[in-house]
Amino acid sequence: MLEVKGLEVAYGRVKAVKGISFGVESGQVVTLLGINGAGKSTTLRAISGLVPPAAGEIWFDGERIDSLPAHKIVERGIAQSPEGRRLFKNMSVEDNLLLGAFSRKDADGVKRDLDRVYGMFDVLSRRRDELAGLFSGGEQQMLAIGRAMMSQPKLLMLDEPSMGLSPIMTQQIMATIKELRSEGVTILLVEQNAQAALSLADKGYVLEVGNIAFSDTGKALLKDDRVRRAYLGAD
């Protein structure tokens, strides 16, 4: 479904991503692991068209998308819940969700998806007219995921959904991702919480300073010594 081939991204003279390749199959949950600065978020931004790639190709559903503007990529069916959530804090929950559906023209479908998101997250449904900035971190993350879902994406990219959340909230968010997977949504997940991410993932890629060091299935990576030492705190 998504094919990234030799992707390079540079901020000025600094190369943040140095030629990585990976793929996401339809219906899979794929996770990118790596420490801060490994280039995970930059990779997602490049896929979304928010930063231009310096080299390499990005293919989605048989179409090359790496030179398309961001709004065209959303129209193709890739949604991103960005790092740090990036909600519109001074807008209501409903406005945030409707912005997620900005690229869509089918009013009925938007209404249906709005109800679906409200069905998934009760707290959003009850407080839909309140400003997003007034919500707790976990609730804001739910809203961020819900907002990304509103564009009816074929591929949902989540950037550090558990960042800054309490363990309980993290559990809830992971449960939500599991639920989305069971509904057949394809997910590209970037996480620092390797344990949680790998137990969900069909496939994992480990990034080290802009390169993919190795990859395997989620279960295998959980048992992999290198991963256990670097990310799971094992000696």
Place this chain on the structure above:
Amino acid sequence: MIARLSAYERVGRFAAIAGAALVLLSVMLPWAYGKRALDDMTYFFGPSPLQLCGAGVAAVCLAALIAGLVALPGRGPTMLCWNDMARVGGIGLAFYVGAVLVAVAVATGGLVNVEAGGWLAFGGAVLAALGGLTLPDSPQATLSHFLTPSWGQIAAIVVAIASALFAAAAAVNQGDVEDFVVFGVWLAAAIFLVRASGVFAWLSLAAAGNRQVLVMAAFVAAFAFPFTQNGSDANMSVAAQVLTFAGTAIGLNIVVGLVGLLDLGYIAFLGAGAFTAAVLSKSAFATLSVDLPFPVVVVISGTVASLLGLLIGTPTLRVSGDYLAIVTLAFGEIFRITMNNLDGTDGPNITHGSNGVPGIPNLNLFGFDFGQSHEILGVTLTRHANYYMLLLVVIALIIVVFTNLNHSRIGRGWVAIREDEMAAEAMGVNTFALKLLAFAGGAFLAGVAGSVKAYTDTSVSPDQYVFLESAFLLAAVVLGGMGTVMGVLIGATILKLLPEKLRFFDDYRLLLFGALMVLMMRFRPEGIIADERRQLEFHDEDEELAEDVETELVVHQAHHNLEGGKRS
């Protein structure tokens, strides 16, 4: 009953009652020696209108003091915040009487010309202010819980709008600087007094429930305004200027208030509209004089302005923030200089350079001659009153366009760009196209306002479109409240009316506005009327509140899980 007051408050409250009563009685005495001072405060038992205004505040203040005495603390919340009213009223009275004394001294050459009545009033006012400070805060007024029938709410809205109309008419009708200042101080005191009572909170609820009534009443009042200015063309000229300015400011509000782009050269779009209309007019100096119906001219003017917006926007909207401000600032100046140079020597003769296009003939729509005074309902509507009416129609259209855009999908996209442009882009908002649309749309509205301005002023010249005007437009938007229509109308009125009425302060005008802006940024950064979407931005406490809620939630959840664990 009185025994339950603390000794401190008892002294204060009775001092305040005595003070307010003193002010009330003093209006029966002359306050000034010399008829020139304010509106003639020299009569025994014949208070002048300005004295009566003060007496009104004193009476309300007195009533609040007594009502506060009857509804003692401990008996629960009251319908209005009596103590707050009394305190604010006392302070307002002190400012008002103080302003009167200063005005008398200025007008007659010294405080010697203040009569005993004036000093009595001042003593009373100071007593009322000091006494009021001892009163405890009122509990929140219960008026908001009080459900009135819908006709009651509608009546309240009509009364509020009518009061605003009378206040505006009275303010414009104050002839002298001193009168205007004293009236302004009194008006501010009265507004703060009503606000302290808690009535505004109730009124805004009523207004939210009857939005159409509010809008209708506001427009009826605006149309009624010329009828309060029987035959005074000078006042209507000011009013017409206010409307032009307000219409342009609403256009700027799209760019600044909704999308968050800083445009420092916006006056150029007003100028583009005005020059287009002037050049197309039947003036002897018009270079492209064609016989077109006025509505067509309006549309052409708007289109020319919006094309200019596209021209400047296409290359510059990719930069943001400070860079955009600099580019637009330069653009505004380039526009003015270009208009100066299209004079036949430095370039083709289109605008007659610095002379501009004078002698634009009056409009004649459907047989209605805008140049003549018309007698309607026994009131003379002067030339400027005619244009005022026309401008009102234009501004109504501008407001309709603005509100519809604001509440549409496009408006949502605009606000999202202002909030977080990167996130908006990630949501699939075509940020460049939307910013360009805002630029062109705002410019169109300014161009439309400009075309009417050309006919209202009868002449258009480049020196009317200097940077300072752009700065004032921006100030009107910021002062009134970014992203709101009501706020910008109020901001525009204040910024246009004050300099007209305070010609005396002309040299210090900028200093005064600078001080006003600094004070606003310090005490009410969201502007006079706050946009609901923006309030949070300026109040960090609420984010702390959000964190508190989260902590509570986590604790609650943890408890829940523990209990669940025990049970299983």
